[in-house]
Amino acid sequence: MSSVEYSMPEAILYSHKMAQLSKALWKAIEKDWQDWVKPYGLNINEHHILLIAYHLKGSSISEISKFGVMHVSTAFNFSKNLEERGLLTFSKKENDKRNTYVELTDKGIDLLYEIMQSYEVKNNRVVNGSLSLKKLYGQFPEFQDMIAVIREVYGDDYMEIFNRSLQNVEKENHENSAKVLEQDQV
Numbered sequence: 001m002s003s004v005e006y007s008m009p010e011a012i013l014y015s016h017k018m019a020q021l022s023k024a025l026w027k028a029i030e031k032d033w034q035d036w037v038k039p040y041g042l043n044i045n046e047h048h049i050l051l052i053a054y055h056l057k058g059s060s061i062s063e064i065s066k067f068g069v070m071h072v073s074t075a076f077n078f079s080k081n082l083e084e085r086g087l088l089t090f091s092k093k094e095n096d097k098r099n100t101y102v103e104l105t106d107k108g109i110d111l112l113y114e115i116m117q118s119y120e121v122k123n124n125r126v127v128n129g130s131l132s133l134k135k136l137y138g139q140f141p142e143f144q145d146m147i148a149v150i151r152e153v154y155g156d157d158y159m160e161i162f163n164r165s166l167q168n169v170e171k172e173n174h175e176n177s178a179k180v181l182e183q184d185q186v
Contacts, residue, residue: 025126028125028126028129029125029126030044031125032123032124032125032126033047035123036115036118036119036123037115039118040111040114040115042115043078045068045070045074045075045078046078046081046082047115048068048070049064049068049075049078049079049082049088049102050082050087050088050104050108050111050112051112052064052067052068052165053088053102053103053104053108054104054108054109054112055164055165055168055169055172056161056164056165056168057168058101058102058103058104059101059102060099060100060101060102061075061076061079061099061100061101061102062099063161064079064102066154066157066158066161067158067161067162067165069154076100079102082102082108083102086105086107086108087104087105087107087108087111088102088103088104088105088108089102089103089105090102091103127140147159150162
């Protein structure tokens with residue numbers, strides 16, 4: 001049995017600090033996110049589901065639940081609302097009848113693009129709160145410590161989905177930047 005490498009007061013202080021900081025950060029993110037998607041008749045969970053399905057090129061309800069950090073029934077119910085609005089479709093795979101998969105419709109993709117185009121940095125407290133660090137270090141914070149903690153809490157599956165999503169976002173940003181450059185040169 002390994003020896004304890006921390007004291008109880010140290011563990012309590014760490015837990016309290018993480019709770020306070022993460023709650024404060026989440027409240028800022030939540031408010032900005034709600035304000036951003038509300039004009040489109042979406043809530044945060046619905047928008048998150050659209051983003052996950054888009055960036056993962058379709059996904060199972062289980063993946064949405066895991067990556068969206070929501071209960072499976074929440075992921076399913078909000079996905080059902082999006083299906084009723086014609087923003088995504090449900091399907092089963094021939095070789096996997098147990099899982100339900102969702103994919104964005106053209107209408108869902110169009111709405112997601114419209115929402116993304118309406119994004120304004122000036123309305124995002126977290127980005128604005130990080131600008132001094134970007135100016136100082138030349139990049140936004142990477143949060144390697146937080147990523148390590150999240151990996152321990154949610155596991156490698158979560159991190160695999162997280163990394164797959166980030167790769168798709170980066171690829172799309174690169175492709176969009178190339179298109180803008182091409183248009184500027186015409």
